[in-house]
Amino acid sequence: TNCNGYAPHPKMSAPTSAAPPARFLVLFDFDETxxxxNSDHAAVRTLPDQQLPAWLRNSYREGHYNEHTQKILAYMADQGVSKESIRSAVEKIPPAPGLLNLFQFLRSHQHDFELVVVSDANxxxxxxxxxxxGVRELFRKIFTNPASFDASGRLVLLPFHSHSCPRCPDNMCKQTILREYVRGRQKERGGVPFQRVFxxxxxxxxxxxxxxxxxQDTAFPRRDFPMHQLLLDMQQSANFKANMVPWVSGEDIVESLRKILGER
Known part of the structure; x- marks a missing residue:
């Protein structure tokens, strides 16, 4: 019988090969995580001058990052930057310290962790x-702004969604994405929630x-980056209920997850 004391009908029982659903959900930001x-900075280096003109740099408005990036991509296309050079610039971006070790750990515990990217990149x-x-298949879903090359070779960026959160940029509220995903997955998992969310x-x-x-959940802010500073201020408030483990390297996250799994 399952935890509700309900015995599944023999014909309905899942084949024995089906693994139980992952116990934990890990959501990752992308840029600088x-x-x-920042992936946009890497792309800008493909420009002939390797930097944006002042008029474009100064056109950025707080909370309108997506719109600003659309302008940058249009300018890059006008300057003749090719799809190949953008791809190679993106591929050359180094991972954050220790992140590949973290992915190796998560790969070896794939039955425990479900991974998702939530990013304002594209x-x-x-x-x-x-x-x-070589880590794409580790992620079940990527939530980010849609971007694709049009017929003229320009990378066209669109906003991800619209929402009503007053704290977030127009095109993306990551809390809305997280709540909807967790709710949707619980339904798909036959009502089984994730034990913990990271x-x-x-x-x-x-x-x-x-x-x-x-x-039960944990926020892993990169140490001394804006998220860490803001959460330190918020820990005093009743709004922040989770645990907080700042990280300098992906190894710090591995160590924390090992403890949760009861490994040494």
Whole structure:
């Protein structure tokens, strides 16, 4: 019988080969969390001058990062930057310290962890980098802004969604994504919730999703990055219920997850 004391009908029982659903959900930001820098900066280095003109740099408006990136990509296309050079610039971005070790650990515990990316970057940069690093298949889902090359060879970026959160940029509220995903997965898993949820990030927009975490869950902010500073301020408030483990290297996260799994 299952935990509700309900015995499945013999014909309905899952084949014995079906693994039980993963106990833990790990959500990752991408820029400066999985990779060691901001992917947009790497792309900008493909420009003939390796930098943006001042008028474009100064056109950035707080909370309108997606819109600003769309302008940058259009400018790059006008400057003749090719798809190949963008791809190779993205593939060359180094991982954040120890992240590949963390992925190796998660690969060896695939039955325990379900992995998702939640990022304000874009599908092209993220898919390209993860494929190149050989870790794409570890992730069940990537939530990010859609981007693809149009007929003229320009990388066109769209906003991910619209939402009503006053704290987040127009195109993405990571807390909305996290809540909807957890709810949807619980249904798909036959009502079985994740035992714990982990959120790995670095930036100010990684704070909002941590508000949805409970006392069993853990936020992993990159040490001394904006997310860490903001969470330190918030720990005083009743809004933040999760555990917090700052990380400098992916090894710090591995150590924390080993403890949770009861490994030494």
């Amino acid at each position: 999985i990779i060691g820098e 599908t092209y940069f993220i898919e390209t980098w993860l494929q190149h690093a 959120y790995v990030g670095d930036g100010a927009n990684d704070v909002c999703p941590t508000q949805a975490l409970g006392p």
